[in-house]
Amino acid sequence: MTFVYAFEEGNRHMKKLIGGKGANLAEMTNIGLPVPEGFTISTEACLDYYNNGETLSDQVKQETFAALKALEKKTGKELGGKEDPLFVSIRSGAVASMPGMMDTVLNLGMNDETVEAMASLTDNPRFSYDSYRRFIQMFSDVVLGVETYFFERELEKYREKKGYTSDPEMTAADWQELIQTYKQLVDTHTGRPFPIDPHEQLLLSVEAVFDSWNNDRAAIYRKLHQIPHDLGTAVNIQSMVFGNMGDDSGTGVAFTRNPSTGEALLYGEYLVNAQGEDVVAGIRTPQPISTMKDVMPEVFEEFQAVCNRLEAHYEDMQDIEFTVERGKLYVLQTRNGKRTSQASVQIAVDMVEEGVLTKEQAVDRVDPEQLHQLLHRRIDDGYDRQPLVKGLPASPGAATGRIVFDADEADRRHKDGERVILIRPETTPDDIHGIIAAEAVVTSRGGMTSHAAVVARGMGKACICGCEGMKINLQDKTIQIQERKLGHLDLITIDGSTGEVFEGDVPMVEPELSGEFQLLLNWADDVRRLGVRANADNPADAAKAVEFGAEGIGLCRTEHMFMEQERVPVVRSMILSETASERDEALRQLLPMQQEDFEGIFKAMAGRPVTIRLLDPPLHEFLPDLEELLIETTKLEVTGENLELLQQKQRLLRKLRELHEFNPMLGHRGCRLGMTNPEIYDMQAEAVFRAAAALEQNGMNVEPEIMIPLVGHVNELRDMRRVVEEAAARVTDDTGVRFTYTIGTMIEVPRAALTADHIAAEADFFSFGTNDLTQTTFGYSRDDAEGKFLQRYVDNGTLDTNPFVTLDRDGVGRLVQEGVTLGRQAKPDLKTGICGEHGGEPASIAFCEEQGLDYVSCSPFRVPVARLAAAQAAI
């Protein structure tokens, strides 16, 4: 096995072995771009390191030093050399890009001797000492665990002593003096002198990169992005080029297109006379890339050519890091650029128009989850915008929340259900959990490519950066904007698309979809086989679903109609009725209400199929809370005042106790209700058919599909089918209108799936209710599981994913497969769909495609996601 590869030996397809960064450095090297020379220690070496009890094996060391020798030969420089020393960067590079998650060491090879060699070679001692102190600081932070903060404090003290206000005022002698202080600092903190042997520095750094694979930040990031923990990271060792050599040098990052809007224009920032992460660190505010044209016209031109070349080569928008050393351009990294959902759609559509991508490729490019973000809210156009302050529009979207200044607090309050906006001078990877928890992020420093901006865009979270008009005081937890002062937990609204910050709450509007978005979804519709329906139980949701492209309703829950304010008393009297005639009376009152509901929904769906599920939850869900009622009754008993009310309450209490169940989820619900109280299903079916008849009479085609919930035995379905058929016949007799309808069932208990062949005999369609099917297959009660143990299961890897989010292929999926197979054996034209929340989740949709289901059904806002995911599943 080989553990180390020179850049010349790799290519873009070797990500798994040499990491994303290494693979792209290799690719760029091989297509002739100006990349500083180097080599990559593979991810296998990282795994080897962990297998060896976190030590580098002899083979890895040997190969590393052999590669170093070769690098020295190629560059004509020597690591630790006293004549022409080689300096290298140590760069981590995981398989999937993990921005800011792993640490980089620059200028490695610096020590008291090489710094002098560098100073005399370049004739620039200031630069040389500046590089050395940077190295001590970075190396100490990343490798020795001495935090940057301590060094910054020393630097600040030194500047104060000298009366300087900024770093450029520091002279060579100043840096030299500070270097002594830095070394002393390391000695004090670690109890050992700073390592001066460059080979030792190198091995320690490689180990530190491997160690950082398992640091908390990296682990959280992997979890968030579902990256497996056992991939390991590669290490890139690359000869240094210096952007801090003077005003003909610099460093920058750029996207080949605007990552926020998708506009096909170079977009990015650079800093003159700066090194490495100065641009993203937010310490100095960088310049827009377009101004580089004036400062270094030739370099800019070359850079633009490199950008075009890379974009054409990768057939995707690139995120490029570069450095200019004394007027010579070097490319240090390229990768497919992260982008907002809006940009993602725009770029995919543009690239089809440019002839770079086919429509199918464009459809395949856009992440369906990301698309979901486009459906988010924004500030009402009619709102009279009076922003308190404006920063950089770093990530679009609007959000309202309470001000917090600390990531831990953001996290804690979010868990308590509060909406917060995280405000920081700048963010670091240590704030990641706070960014996840916050509705939005605002920073006072840093540009569009600062940490906060990159991370927020990746998450589709609104973000404002470089909001310099906002003075943050972390001590007394306030922000000062001119005269206005806001404090901890004050409510603000931000617009990440404009960079504006507003006080308090602001009216928002629902999103509408751009032309590009529609175009892309239309292409997706051409590709997909699966139908896409929505779960909707009122006309407004139904209309929204149609607007988003739903082809029907896959699940209309009728109980929500029962829960409407003015109906509750009628529903209660139905449940509480002591005699059949009392109950009939209540049902008679409910009938026209339900009929009106269905008419509204049928109208909104304009002839598209609508699956209506008859009453499903246990009846006590419609009654007041037992404990509260008990307290009220006791009070009335004690005061003895209102005897009539007391009797009423007592009656309710008796009924509640009667209806009480130990385990309502497995209790008297679904078709079991229909079996004991067929009059309820009869009323509901009649309401559906009367609505259908009324619309048919007005010339509208309606296709109701009546769905019987929770069937576990074919006999249940057989009986309920009869109830529904009788209601249909009655309505036809009564109105003289003929209408077509079908009757099917939800498959949501294991027995139904296992006996699907029997059940299919009585069913025109199956709809897999995978929420309940997941509960009944795992034997989990969702309400109890998610808070108590399921999160732990996912965290510690007992389960790969939450089965209520992503369909469990091995268990629940097996039942779905069995259900489809058996059902179709018995009835070849059986229609099959899925209506659990999984119906809007891309991985689960892919499973539905594999099983050959006819459609998925999901919430209206996820319909576009499902259309795209269904297309991708078919490609």
Ligand code: ADP
């Ligand atoms: P990250 O993954 O955090 O972006 P990188 O490994 O890309 O870390 O390094 C961060 C920055 O350090 C680069 O963008 C570049 O500016 C600088 N850098 C890395 N290697 C070199 C090098 N060989 N020469 C000059 N600068 C470098």
Ligand code: MG
């Ligand atoms: Mg980094």
Ligand code: MG
């Ligand atoms: Mg980088």
